[in-house]
Each structure stands twice: as C-alpha cells, then as structure tokens.
Amino acid sequence: MTTLSLIGIGTGNPDHLTLQAIREINAADLVLIPRKGEGKADLAELRRAILREVLTNPATLVAEFDLPVRDEAVADYRERVDGWHDAIAGVWEAAMGSPRPARVALLVWGDPSLYDSTLRIAARLSPAPDLRVIPGITSLQALTAAHAIPLNTIGGPVTITTGRQLRDHGWPEGAETLAVMLDAGGAFMAIPSEGVTIWWGAYVGMAEEIVLAGPLAEVSERILATRAEARARHGWIMDIYLLRRM
Numbered sequence: 001m002t003t004l005s006l007i008g009i010g011t012g013n014p015d016h017l018t019l020q021a022i023r024e025i026n027a028a029d030l031v032l033i034p035r036k037g038e039g040k041a042d043l044a045e046l047r048r049a050i051l052r053e054v055l056t057n058p059a060t061l062v063a064e065f066d067l068p069v070r071d072e073a074v075a076d077y078r079e080r081v082d083g084w085h086d087a088i089a090g091v092w093e094a095a096m097g098s099p100r101p102a103r104v105a106l107l108v109w110g111d112p113s114l115y116d117s118t119l120r121i122a123a124r125l126s127p128a129p130d131l132r133v134i135p136g137i138t139s140l141q142a143l144t145a146a147h148a149i150p151l152n153t154i155g156g157p158v159t160i161t162t163g164r165q166l167r168d169h170g171w172p173e174g175a176e177t178l179a180v181m182l183d184a185g186g187a188f189m190a191i192p193s194e195g196v197t198i199w200w201g202a203y204v205g206m207a208e209e210i211v212l213a214g215p216l217a218e219v220s221e222r223i224l225a226t227r228a229e230a231r232a233r234h235g236w237i238m239d240i241y242l243l244r245r246m
C-alpha cells in the first residue's frame with residue numbers, strides 16, 4: 001500500500017515549512033513537483049528551492065510532471081473541472097510509476113484544505129493510497145500576519161469566498177469580514193465601498209510581498225494600479241484581501 005502525503009508548504013516562503021513537513025519530505029521515496037507552464041515558473045522553482053534547502057535524504061527521488069491544461073471548450077464549469085482533475089490524477093499515476101513507491105509526497109501550496117483540489121484529485125487514484133495531510137500556513141494567515149491584524153472581530157463571523165462570488169453575487173448577507181481569494185482582479189469594485197475597510201496583499205509571505213490597507217473608497221484605485229504594475233513586472237500575481245464592513 002502506498003502512502004501519499006500532501007504536504008502544505010506555506011505560501012512561497014521556505015521559512016513557512018513546519019518541522020513536520022520537513023520530516024515528511026525526507027521520509028518520502030518520491031517527491032512529485034508539478035510544472036504549471038511558463039507563466040507560473042516561479043512556483044515550480046520555489047518547490048525546487050525548498051527541496052534544495054530541506055531534502056537531506058539521498059534516497060529520496062524527485063520527479064517533475066507537466067500539469068494538463070483545462071479544456072476550455074467544455075462549456076459546463078463542473079464538467080470542465082472534473083475532466084481536468086481526472087487528467088491530473090492520470091498524470092500523477094504516470095509520474096509515480098509502477099509499482100508505486102511506498103511513500104510519495106506532493107508539495108501543496110499553502111494548505112491542502114483551502115481552495116485546493118489536491119485532496120479531490122487524490123480521491124480519484126486507483127487503487128486508493130493511504131492519505132496523510134501535513135498542514136501548512138495558508139495565504140489567509142500570511143495576509144493577516146503581514147498586516148498584523150486579527151482575522152475576526154470579537155465573536156464576529158468570517159466568510160471566505162472568491163472574487164467571482166463577490167463579483168456575481170455581491171456582499172453576502174449577514175457577513176462582517178470577508179476573505180477574498182482567487183480574484184482575477186478588482187472584484188471589490190463591484191460592491192458599494194461605504195463603510196468598508198480593505199487589507200490587501202500580493203505575494204504574501206514572499207520576498208516580493210506588497211501590502212496596502214485603508215478605507216476601500218480611498219485605496220481601491222491604488223490597489224488596482226499596484227496590482228497591474230506588479231503583475232506586468234513579475235509576469236504573474238497571486239493576491240488575497242480582507243474586507244470588513246462595520
């Protein structure tokens with residue numbers, strides 16, 4: 001039986017790795033690194049850099065594989081994603097080889113529980129491996145740390161959502177603090193800005209980190225301009241923000 005360890009590696013800072021993550025990497029026979037294509041080369045390189053720093057077991061092999069691209073011709077979103085996850089599971093199978101090694105590890109950005117499909121893809125493997133999850137620092141934690149703020153108000157609720165949800169459905173009923181991820185850019189422009197404060201961060205936890213905060217009405221344009229400039233300079237961007245309406 002193969003054990004597949006999904007190891008949360010934090011959000012791009014090798015110092016985010018826990019001692020548990022480092023031990024798990026070194027216990028693996030094989031570590032798989034996904035390559036996401038030119039535009040996101042930094043993320044594969046970051047995984048390589050992490051391994052150069054923490055992998056000390058000479059018996060551990062490292063294999064890279066190309067992530068399949070989503071078939072945008074499929075109109076239905078769920079069908080498109082399901083087909084893509086099937087294809088990724090197939091590529092994992094091939095990268096693991098046959099017979100599968102006893103211990104395989106995948107380095108997962110942030111933590112596998114938060115807007116990440118690694119667990120759903122792992123569930124497609126046949127035969128099913130033994131799954132182990134090693135928690136990692138999420139981009140949400142890296143954001144609140146960068147701004148030195150608590151996530152919630154005293155006893156207050158927090159809603160975690162996506163840029164698309166915010167753009168399509170507006171401010172969720174009853175929400176006080178919103179954490180917005182996976183925003184293709186500026187979904188906060190779609191809501192009334194009055195009384196809303198934003199804490200925004202790009203590349204949080206990384207050397208390139210940029211953070212901005214303030215009343216949404218005052219800083220939204222600056223965030224948009226900063227985001228566009230950073231994206232052009234690096235060739236890619238990941239950003240996350242908290243919105244709080246009091």
Ligand SMILES: C[S@@+](CC[C@H](N)C(=O)[O-])C[C@H]1O[C@@H](n2cnc3c(N)ncnc32)[C@H](O)[C@@H]1O
Binds near residue numbers: 113114138180239
């Ligand atoms: C596919 S999700 C993965 C989230 C990850 N599993 C986590 O625990 O943070 C990608 C989204 O996470 C956020 N994200 C991940 N890393 C980030 C970083 N270093 N800086 C800012 N946002 C980040 C962005 O909202 C991005 O669109």
